Amino acid sequence: MDVREEVAADRDAVRTVIEAAFGGTAEAGLVDALRRDGDVEISLVAVDGDAVVGHILLSRMTAPVRALGLAPVSVMPNRQGRGVGSRLIEDGLTQAKARGWEAVFVLGEPDYYSRFGFRTDSAEVFASPFAGPYFMARELVDGALEGRHGDVGYAPAFDALE
Numbered sequence: 001m002d003v004r005e006e007v008a009a010d011r012d013a014v015r016t017v018i019e020a021a022f023g024g025t026a027e028a029g030l031v032d033a034l035r036r037d038g039d040v041e042i043s044l045v046a047v048d049g050d051a052v053v054g055h056i057l058l059s060r061m062t063a064p065v066r067a068l069g070l071a072p073v074s075v076m077p078n079r080q081g082r083g084v085g086s087r088l089i090e091d092g093l094t095q096a097k098a099r100g101w102e103a104v105f106v107l108g109e110p111d112y113y114s115r116f117g118f119r120t121d122s123a124e125v126f127a128s129p130f131a132g133p134y135f136m137a138r139e140l141v142d143g144a145l146e147g148r149h150g151d152v153g154y155a156p157a158f159d160a161l162e
């Protein structure tokens with residue numbers, strides 16, 4: 001299994017993966033809207049041979065630090081539980097840091113995302129429509145979130161999901 005940047009030719013396969021993972025079309029629509037709006041910063045696919053088996057996207061946020069929002073992450077149901085999602089998240093975080101981003105926010109299951117260093121207490125001082133027990137943050141640069149507070153906003157395409 002390899003993880004690489006998404007290219008235009010992957011888009012139909014990426015949609016198939018997202019719809020299969022979430023069992024609906026909302027998240028694939030979100031990805032289309034983020035692309036249309038030019039808010040995608042990182043979009044990676046996990047490939048096994050020619051088959052796209054996973055996808056992750058990180059989009060630009062408005063925040064007091066240079067921050068990206070991680071969403072969605074999707075793995076083909078018959079490939080879940082074998083490390084594909086972990087590899088996508090780790091590679092996404094590595095790329096984000098390499099590109100000079102300071103923090104990543106995510107809305108998700110704390111039990112899962114805590115293993116990648118995301119913490120609810122890092123996010124709770126930031127105001128967001130998504131604030132709550134599932135809203136987490138992870139510094140990419142040590143101390144980037146220390147003493148910071150204020151509004152954190154996802155890209156406009158997320159408004160449809162609020």
Ligand SMILES: CC(C)(COP(=O)(O)OP(=O)(O)OC[C@H]1O[C@@H](n2cnc3c(N)ncnc32)[C@H](O)[C@@H]1OP(=O)(O)O)[C@@H](O)C(=O)NCCC(=O)NCCS
Nearest residue numbers: 021022072073074075080081082083084085086109111112
């Ligand atoms: C969440 C998801 C991306 C994880 O991908 P994956 O390839 O199955 O994950 P990995 O194999 O790297 O990790 C599997 C581990 O994550 C755990 N896990 C998966 N989903 C979880 C969840 N929602 N809550 C808690 N733990 C979860 C599994 O129990 C497993 O734990 P273990 O390592 O202790 O056995 C994948 O299950 C998926 O596409 N789910 C549907 C879409 C979704 O909910 N995306 C996340 C929100 S954006």
